[in-house]
Amino acid sequence: MxxxxxxxxxxxxxxxxxxxxxxxxxxxxxxxxxxxxxxxxxxxxxxxxxxxxxxxxxxxxxxxxxDVAEQQRRVEVDALEYAHWGGADEDAADDLRQPTRRVTR
Ligand SMILES: [Zn+2]
Structure with a gap:
């Protein structure tokens, strides 16, 4: 690549x-x-x-x-995954759960 x-x-x-x-x-x-x-x-x-x-x-x-098309595809996939896993709200919740951050769900 x-x-x-x-x-x-x-x-x-x-x-x-x-x-x-x-x-x-x-x-x-x-x-x-x-x-x-x-x-x-x-x-x-x-x-x-x-x-x-x-x-x-x-x-x-x-x-x-x-490869601009592949880069755009990955940006869109990342955005979907980020939203699927809770986005900014989940990031904030994770910050409150420190120091034990979940790695998998
Ligand atoms: Zn000078």
């Missing part, structure tokens, strides 16, 4: 950057808005002349089947 790694559609993406000018130490903290992040880099350059940065981009990755 072939798998594909992609960005999770509901996952957050962020960018952060560090100025590489020796001794500067300027950092751009994580931002979910890359355009705003790039504006900050331009501003830092305009103020200091430092124009080299290490950028880091972060996302939430998800592995799915490369």
């Amino acid at each position: 072939a798998y594909t790694v992609t960005s999770h559609p509901d996952g957050e993406r962020s960018m952060k950057a560090d100025c590489l000018h020796h001794g500067c130490g300027w950092e751009l903290g994580p931002t979910a808005d890359p355009a705003a992040g790039e504006r900050e880099l331009r501003l830092h350059y305009a103020e200091t002349g430092h124009g080299t940065f290490a950028r880091n981009f972060e996302d939430v990755a998800v592995v799915v089947l490369a």
Whole structure:
């Protein structure tokens, strides 16, 4: 079975950057808005002349089947099984039963 790694559609993406000018130490903290992040880099350059940065981009990755039809079939089966076994209500009830969680029914 072939798998594909992609960005999770509901996952957050962020960018952060560090100025590489020796001794500067300027950092751009994580931002979910890359355009705003790039504006900050331009501003830092305009103020200091430092124009080299290490950028880091972060996302939430998800592995799915490369066969889109099979992936969709499995999502639907998982949803049916989840609902059959009680869904969120059963999850909450299980949480109250800890530490002995039932494995089978
Ligand atoms: Zn700098």
